[in-house]
Amino acid sequence: DGGITQSPKYLFRKEGQNVTLSCEQNLNHDAMYWYRQDPGQGLRLIYYSQIVNDFQKGDIAEGYSVSREKKESFPLTVTSAQKNPTAFYLCASISRSGSNNEQFFGPGTRLTVL
Amino acid sequence: AQSVTQLDSQVPVFEEAPVELRCNYSSSVSVYLFWYVQYPNQGLQLLLKYLSGSTLVKGINGFEAEFNKSQTSFHLRKPSVHISDTAEYFCAVRTLGGGADGLTFGKGTHLIIQP
Numbered sequence: 001d002g003g004i005t006q007s008p009k010y011l012f013r014k015e016g017q018n019v020t021l022s023c024e025q026n027l028n029h030d031a032m033y034w035y036r037q038d039p040g041q042g043l044r045l046i047y048y049s050q051i052v053n054d055f056q057k058g059d060i061a062e063g064y065s066v067s068r069e070k071k072e073s074f075p076l077t078v079t080s081a082q083k084n085p086t087a088f089y090l091c092a093s094i095s096r097s098g099s100n101n102e103q104f105f106g107p108g109t110r111l112t113v114l
Numbered sequence: 115a116q117s118v119t120q121l122d123s124q125v126p127v128f129e130e131a132p133v134e135l136r137c138n139y140s141s142s143v144s145v146y147l148f149w150y151v152q153y154p155n156q157g158l159q160l161l162l163k164y165l166s167g168s169t170l171v172k173g174i175n176g177f178e179a180e181f182n183k184s185q186t187s188f189h190l191r192k193p194s195v196h197i198s199d200t201a202e203y204f205c206a207v208r209t210l211g212g213g214a215d216g217l218t219f220g221k222g223t224h225l226i227i228q229p
Contacts, residue, residue: 004157006157033216035216035219040123040221040222041221042204042219042220042221042222043158043204043217043219044219045216048216058216088155090157090158092158092216101146101163101165101208102148102160102163103148103160103216103217104160105150105157105158105159106157107156107157108155108156108157110155
């Protein structure tokens with residue numbers, strides 16, 4: 001079955017550490033996205049990538065970094081520069097061809113800073 | 115830039131009663147509209163979408179929504195709710211012809227079904 005996987009499901013980080021969240025999709029989608037979800041805030045876009053080796057900042061990119069070396073993979077690194085990283089992180093993807101326009105979401109990673 | 119407003123952060127409803135979750139958007143260009151549902155500690159699942167054509171859109175789990183261009187609204191409705199409908203519901207928009215920057219989401223409405 002095609003879909004998006006995110007790992008780990010739960011992640012704990014000590015202050016000052018960098019951590020990397022994994023996102024993999026086998027939907028052959030071109031574009032991938034990272035969102036951050038906080039209670040009562042909805043989803044906010046961190047980074048997105050429309051094609052391999054290219055990515056763009058979203059609304060809240062500070063303290064985060066990404067890479068897109070393969071079409072299937074779009075890992076997100078939460079750096080020590082991110083002052084309040086505790087949140088639920090969602091990865092999504094969409095096909096750039098056709099007219100479906102539906103974003104598919106992974107199951108999410110909950111990051112907690114200790 | 116576009117924006118989405120979900121007018122109610124929480125909606126309590128008795129089981130088997132009807133429900134409407136409100137969504138208004140603003141955009142200077144035409145948009146695609148979506149409703150997603152999120153169960154606790156899970157990702158988002160698409161309920162329904164409006165791309166073009168009929169303004170009444172039917173989705174999964176008995177939900178439907180009506181696109182009203184003059185009122186810039188896309189309210190979600192269900193005639194009879196079930197306990198299993200308890201979840202967070204998100205309205206989202208994406209502009210036509212672009213969308214490289216992803217979806218713009220409302221802040222969500224928590225639907226609480228009371229027995």
